[in-house]
Amino acid sequence: MSIRGVLFDVDDTLFDYSGSEEAGILAHLGESGLLGRFGSPGAAVAVWREVMEGSYARFLAGELTFRGQQEERVRRFLARLGEGGAELLSDEEAGAWFAGYAAHRDRVRAAFPDAAPVLAALAPTHRLGIVSNSSTGHQRAKLEAVGLLGYFGDAVLVCSDEHGEAKPAPGIFRAGCERLGLAPHEVAYVGDKYDLDALGARDAGLRAFWLDRAATGTPVGERIGVLHSLADLPAALGAAPVASAVAAPVASAVAGPVGGAVAGPVGG
Numbered sequence: 001m002s003i004r005g006v007l008f009d010v011d012d013t014l015f016d017y018s019g020s021e022e023a024g025i026l027a028h029l030g031e032s033g034l035l036g037r038f039g040s041p042g043a044a045v046a047v048w049r050e051v052m053e054g055s056y057a058r059f060l061a062g063e064l065t066f067r068g069q070q071e072e073r074v075r076r077f078l079a080r081l082g083e084g085g086a087e088l089l090s091d092e093e094a095g096a097w098f099a100g101y102a103a104h105r106d107r108v109r110a111a112f113p114d115a116a117p118v119l120a121a122l123a124p125t126h127r128l129g130i131v132s133n134s135s136t137g138h139q140r141a142k143l144e145a146v147g148l149l150g151y152f153g154d155a156v157l158v159c160s161d162e163h164g165e166a167k168p169a170p171g172i173f174r175a176g177c178e179r180l181g182l183a184p185h186e187v188a189y190v191g192d193k194y195d196l197d198a199l200g201a202r203d204a205g206l207r208a209f210w211l212d213r214a215a216t217g218t219p220v221g222e223r224i225g226v227l228h229s230l231a232d233l234p235a236a237l238g239a240a241p242v243a244s245a246v247a248a249p250v251a252s253a254v255a256g257p258v259g260g261a262v263a264g265p266v267g268g
């Protein structure tokens, strides 16, 4: 049975989230005079990520807004550093600290080098979309900033904040398929998180690919494909290989309407 559409995860799949996150927090801590509080830059990044994961889980559970999880991250991170009164920071103060981080992060944000070529290779033959555990406005702005938004229409950008449930719930994958106008068995999903992305998509009835960029060799379950690079995806789908020249992003006629006002929080 042939695959007619592909849905992608964004962070650490198309977009180098971890790289920009690391550069952003190190630059912000350096500028704030806080980097020396850690034994090493790696230790600072580890604490920031640990705090992020806790706050982001509360966002995905519906306990915090997208902006609220950013503010909570700042309070918890500064409290871990022993900053007096960190827990009492106002939303505005915490938001301003986060904005300082986000400005550094966004200066270095970039798509992975294999992202645009694979989207260009698939766009003529496949309907393309996004299913992400995030905010639609945030992800739209990010994809636009790194030059990938033109491969997708707003109609096929499905994010948990607006959809109401997060991966690995099957409903969010099926919502992505519906936006593509395809049945789940006609759609592939590609993501870097094995549980959320690969198992979630497979269990929702899609063809699932786990993007293991580090080539860890981790054994995978039944009906899970493994990719070490996005460049391997067209061959795995039986589609034409990635061309050496990167075509300019185009709004696919089958991808639905493009445009609409930018809404929602922007800043990570």
Ligand SMILES: [Mg+2]
Pocket: 009, 010, 011, 012, 013, 191, 192, 193
């Ligand atoms: Mg991801």
